[in-house]
Amino acid sequence: MVVIINYGAGNIYSVFMAIKKIGMDVIITSDWKDLEKSDFIILPGVGAFGDGMKNLRERGLDKAIKKEIEKNKPFLGICLGLQLLFSESEEGDCEGLGLIDGKVKRFKFENLVVPHMGWNRVKFENPSFPLFEGIPDKTFFYFAHSYYAQPEEKLLIEGTTEYGIRFPSIVRLKNVIGVQFHPEKSGDYGILFLKNFLQCKWLQKE
Secondary structure, eight states, rough: OEEOOSSSOOOOHHHHHHHHHHTTTTEEEHHHHHTTTTTTTOOOOOSSSSHHHHHHHTTTTHHHHHHHHHHOOOOOEEEEEHHHTEEEEEEOOOOOOOOOEEEEEEEEOOOSOSSEEEEEEEEHHHHGGGGGGGOOOOOOEEESEEEEEEESSSSEEEEEEEEEEEEEEEEEEEEEEESSBBBGGSSHHHHHHHHHHHHHHHHOOO
């Protein structure tokens, strides 16, 4: 069963419908106890880093997420869900879940619009990695964000995107995947990305 965490950060229903389209059993929950019953966990979300962390902590979801990840359950963070995996953010100097060492930073451009919104390419660091099976390198995915996450360990970066700078758009640490784009809004290749995540071949390739 796939559990989608609802912590008041939006972007829930489109993820739910994408997983239903794949044919998996899926629920939306804000109850940390449901995470214990899950086979897969998805943390979506848009909005402010500080509000997101506050909402997770108030529901006891921060501790539950860490506990389930320690059990080697496949975990996917989408957009804000990716950023919350990190140690801290420039946005309000707020601490995150701390599962990945690094910092969430704001785009600072004079000649480009922020937020970065729309379709953009993702360059895979290893196009043959099972998570990308059937997806061409430099495929377009849909983005909507003003901040990006920069891990301290460069080897955790599985994909990058260019928008003024080259920033990490896919990161992985063992059983944890984080994507800055929205696979659920990225057409057929986005659905295929989610399907590959749920098939877990990438998890066996350590």
